[in-house]
Amino acid sequence: MSLLDILFGKKEKTSKEDAKKRLQLVLLHDRTEIPFEKLDMMKKEIFEVVSKYVDIDMSSLEVNLENIEDGKVALVANIPINKRKNDNQNN
Amino acid sequence: MDGRVIVVTSGKGGVGKTTTTANLGMALSNLGKKVALIDADIGLRNLDLVLGLENRIVYDIVDVVEEKCKLKQALIKDKRQPNLALLPAAQTRDKSAVTPEQMIEVCNELKKEFDIIIIDCPAGIEQGFKNAIAAATESIIVTNPEVSSIRDADRIIGLLDSVDHEMIPPKLIVNRIRMEMVKENEMLNVDDVKEILGIDLLGVVPDDESIITSTNKGIPAVMLDNSLAGQALKDIARRLLGENVPFMDLTKDNNTGIFSFFKKLFAKS
Numbered sequence: 001m002s003l004l005d006i007l008f009g010k011k012e013k014t015s016k017e018d019a020k021k022r023l024q025l026v027l028l029h030d031r032t033e034i035p036f037e038k039l040d041m042m043k044k045e046i047f048e049v050v051s052k053y054v055d056i057d058m059s060s061l062e063v064n065l066e067n068i069e070d071g072k073v074a075l076v077a078n079i080p081i082n083k084r085k086n087d088n089q090n091n
Numbered sequence: 092m093d094g095r096v097i098v099v100t101s102g103k104g105g106v107g108k109t110t111t112t113a114n115l116g117m118a119l120s121n122l123g124k125k126v127a128l129i130d131a132d133i134g135l136r137n138l139d140l141v142l143g144l145e146n147r148i149v150y151d152i153v154d155v156v157e158e159k160c161k162l163k164q165a166l167i168k169d170k171r172q173p174n175l176a177l178l179p180a181a182q183t184r185d186k187s188a189v190t191p192e193q194m195i196e197v198c199n200e201l202k203k204e205f206d207i208i209i210i211d212c213p214a215g216i217e218q219g220f221k222n223a224i225a226a227a228t229e230s231i232i233v234t235n236p237e238v239s240s241i242r243d244a245d246r247i248i249g250l251l252d253s254v255d256h257e258m259i260p261p262k263l264i265v266n267r268i269r270m271e272m273v274k275e276n277e278m279l280n281v282d283d284v285k286e287i288l289g290i291d292l293l294g295v296v297p298d299d300e301s302i303i304t305s306t307n308k309g310i311p312a313v314m315l316d317n318s319l320a321g322q323a324l325k326d327i328a329r330r331l332l333g334e335n336v337p338f339m340d341l342t343k344d345n346n347t348g349i350f351s352f353f354k355k356l357f358a359k360s
Contacts, residue, residue: 014276019238020283027245071289
């Protein structure tokens, strides 16, 4: 970083990184034709189904589109489990 | 002769399709190729103006497909470069005035006489786009290093991938790059754009005032000796002919402004 950048209080994070991240995300949605809203609806339904069997938090549930090999896109869900349901009932 | 048919497209308007078409046409014909340019932007004719041929139009592509004239009568030969010809768009009609089948017919006719046919595609993904790509077997995607033109380019790449005639994968031109912003990490660099779009790079054209001044005069920048963008476009033309031309080093500091003088001074400390 040059002195000039320091003098003008330039931020460490640059707008280029924002552009790249935002583009990569929006293109995942464009290419799969799954709009953000639809992913949100899926997330809610996944939560409903999975919570019948295990104890999970909506806040820690992640459902995202990700690039995998061969230019393919995967729907990746990360669902942290709180505790087994049986344990809850025993307590 | 069985000429190549290349479409220059982008999705988004204003990224430099017409300027790229005009310059590649001039550069390729300077390299000895017989080149025909087709302005497929019917209703919004501009390739003639960028080439400085606007005063020479008698007939246009719609007159040709409606058989009001012969193809030869509508083609405008460039007096500066006799290898180069332009088939102008109609100005008072719309995109439906030509069909994809008619476009293929016109191109087949031109292929007999020209080595390379370059089609300047209109912005958008509707009828005009469909017409422009119908006859093409090669494509050049022009994009600027900014979010909206890259998103649109990606859409175009997807559409080109799903056409039902044979096309080789599109090649990318990153146009109007500003190296001083790239250096500051405030503009996407060429590798970023390549990574996001996932297609081969044909060339990088710097944002250059000489494009504006040459367009003002109707003289393609490749005809100038001292234009950086013109040089980049000449390199692209040679790559199109299969030559292995190294990419221009745009990181060299050719800023001369007072601000960049002080900036360099401070940057050293």
